[in-house]
Amino acid sequence: AQSVAQPEDQVNVAEGNPLTVKCTYSVSGNPYLFWYVQYPNRGLQFLLKYITGDNLVKGSYGFEAEFNKSQTSFHLKKPSALVSDSALYFCAVSAILTGGGNKLTFGTGTQLKVEL
Amino acid sequence: GAGVSQSPSNKVTEKGKDVELRCDPISGHTALYWYRQRLGQGLEFLIYFQGNSAPDKSGLPSDRFSAERTGESVSTLTIQRTQQEDSAVYLCASSLANYGTASGNTIYFGEGSWLTVV
Numbered sequence: 001a002q003s004v005a006q007p008e009d010q011v012n013v014a015e016g017n018p019l020t021v022k023c024t025y026s027v028s029g030n031p032y033l034f035w036y037v038q039y040p041n042r043g044l045q046f047l048l049k050y051i052t053g054d055n056l057v058k059g060s061y062g063f064e065a066e067f068n069k070s071q072t073s074f075h076l077k078k079p080s081a082l083v084s085d086s087a088l089y090f091c092a093v094s095a096i097l098t099g100g101g102n103k104l105t106f107g108t109g110t111q112l113k114v115e116l
Numbered sequence: 117g118a119g120v121s122q123s124p125s126n127k128v129t130e131k132g133k134d135v136e137l138r139c140d141p142i143s144g145h146t147a148l149y150w151y152r153q154r155l156g157q158g159l160e161f162l163i164y165f166q167g168n169s170a171p172d173k174s175g176l177p178s179d180r181f182s183a184e185r186t187g188e189s190v191s192t193l194t195i196q197r198t199q200q201e202d203s204a205v206y207l208c209a210s211s212l213a214n215y216g217t218a219s220g221n222t223i224y225f226g227e228g229s230w231l232t233v234v
Contacts, residue, residue: 036225044207046222103164
């Protein structure tokens with residue numbers, strides 16, 4: 001069975017500093033990895049995904065993530081944090097479903113707080 | 117529409133009543149999913165549709181929960197005899213379908229239906 005772990009419930013960072021939100025995964029076969037962001041009282045917004053190719057994936061709002069196969073990690077990063085980045089971040093791994101869909105298994109989420 | 121649309125956005129219901137939640141996926145997306153997010157918790161997979169069939173309904177928590185889909189369009193999630201533990205955000209999502217090996221098509225989520233059972 002596939003699983004995702006987000007070891008930090010909360011990450012605090014000062015505006016302008018780099019941020020990292022950690023994610024590790026467990027899956028048989030090739031992983032398909034995703035990051036989503038959830039702002040208060042909103043649904044999930046897609047940020048980026050890793051399917052194959054370059055280990056560094058660039059996504060929306062200046063976010064990027066680095067796929068590391070040996071460490072089974074897919075950490076989310078941003079060089080310079082903004083207060084508006086404060087939100088709940090979910091890492092997810094995908095598996096194929098019968099009939100062709102993708103089932104996402106989510107981590108428990110990491111609350112990012114960016115302060116002035 | 118441009119995104120996944122869900123209604124109602126908020127629903128307060130009395131324990132024991134039935135509720136229906138509606139989802140309108142992105143046009144052209146044949147795969148549709150329902151997830152549940154309880155307060156302070158992660159997302160639980162409920163059911164997946166490919167067209168109007170549901171190959172995977174393994175996440176439905178009890179027989180009080182059911183879902184249907186009309187063709188490759190609207191889906192409704194029905195909860196019968198609601199209980200307080202059903203209070204959650206019910207998120208619908210859609211994607212293009214993969215055929216054969218997984219290709220990691222992006223799954224796009226709606227804003228959710230916030231259900232409170234009192």
